[in-house]
Amino acid sequence: MDYKNWRHVFKIDPAKTISDEALEKVCESGTDVILVGGTDGVNLDNVIDILVRVRRYTVPIALEISNIDSVTAGFDYYFIPSVLNSTETKWVKDLHHQAIKEYGDVMVWDELVAEGYCVLNPDCKVAQATNADTNLTKDDVIAYARLAENYFKMPIFYIEYSGAYGDKEMVASVKEVLNDTKLFYGGGITTADQAAEMARIADTVVVGNIIYDDLRQALKTVEAVKSVPI
Numbered sequence: 001m002d003y004k005n006w007r008h009v010f011k012i013d014p015a016k017t018i019s020d021e022a023l024e025k026v027c028e029s030g031t032d033v034i035l036v037g038g039t040d041g042v043n044l045d046n047v048i049d050i051l052v053r054v055r056r057y058t059v060p061i062a063l064e065i066s067n068i069d070s071v072t073a074g075f076d077y078y079f080i081p082s083v084l085n086s087t088e089t090k091w092v093k094d095l096h097h098q099a100i101k102e103y104g105d106v107m108v109w110d111e112l113v114a115e116g117y118c119v120l121n122p123d124c125k126v127a128q129a130t131n132a133d134t135n136l137t138k139d140d141v142i143a144y145a146r147l148a149e150n151y152f153k154m155p156i157f158y159i160e161y162s163g164a165y166g167d168k169e170m171v172a173s174v175k176e177v178l179n180d181t182k183l184f185y186g187g188g189i190t191t192a193d194q195a196a197e198m199a200r201i202a203d204t205v206v207v208g209n210i211i212y213d214d215l216r217q218a219l220k221t222v223e224a225v226k227s228v229p230i
């Protein structure tokens with residue numbers, strides 16, 4: 001699957017406004033994929049809007065499902081998060097069970113990619129929405145990574161610091177224990193140097209909010225990540 005080779009990802013939040021001009025720059029930046037997702041305010045209208053606008057370009061597009069009502073056909077992949085350190089089973093497997101109960105007969109399983117999230121910034125929306133236990137030691141996070149890879153057989157383990165730049169020693173410790181499962185890092189990347197730093201550790205670097213706050217800096221992260229040897 002292509003996503004195993006992705007190095008740089010731009011995450012577009014359908015609940016936020018982006019001009020056609022800015023979206024064109026994001027799509028033509030050389031990023032490996034546009035990942036469409038956000039914690040709140042995501043609905044069918046704003047997801048379709050982004051899908052249609054991104055489809056003008058050749059870049060692949062994936063939907064990171066945050067609620068079942070906003071799912072539509074037409075994406076290259078569907079990423080399904082499970083927040084492994086949520087204290088509520090809803091965010092680990094109950095919503096998933098409900099979705100499969102409803103749509104199991106028509107699902108194209110090969111298009112679905114499971115992501116094991118470990119959310120580490122207590123102040124971010126996703127930590128709060130999912131009641132994540134972010135008070136974790138390095139050993140706790142390593143155990144979640146091993147759970148994702150060896151027990152749940154998830155293809156992606158996602159260290160999420162959304163809105164804050166993470167602890168690179170933590171990310172490096174997790175990378176050391178993973179074999180086939182790909183390590184995604186996301187959170188607080190605002191400069192090319194930070195993007196390169198995390199690209200030296202993680203398999204894939206996700207850049208989100210800086211697209212909206214400082215597009216020039218955001219675009220520089222692509223080359224920064226791509227210039228790091230694998």
Ligand SMILES: CC(C)=CCC/C(C)=C/CC/C(C)=C/CC/C(C)=C/CC/C(C)=C/CC/C(C)=C/CC/C(C)=C/COP(=O)(O)OP(=O)(O)O
Binds near residue numbers: 068081091163208
């Ligand atoms: C062709 C076709 C229609 C196929 C699809 C078939 C189908 C229906 C498949 C569904 C399969 C399935 C098992 C779905 C599960 C559904 C579901 C609702 C799962 C729960 C997902 C979950 C745990 C969501 C929690 C939130 C989360 C992890 C969101 C990810 C995005 C994220 C962390 C964004 C960062 O936050 P942001 O909002 O950007 O924060 P700021 O605004 O502060 O930056």
Ligand SMILES: O=P(O)(O)OC[C@@H](O)CO
Binds near residue numbers: 210
């Ligand atoms: O928005 P930022 O902080 O860049 O984080 C990216 C991504 O990990 C969010 O899910």
Ligand SMILES: [Mg+2]
Binds near residue numbers: 013038208209
């Ligand atoms: Mg965001």
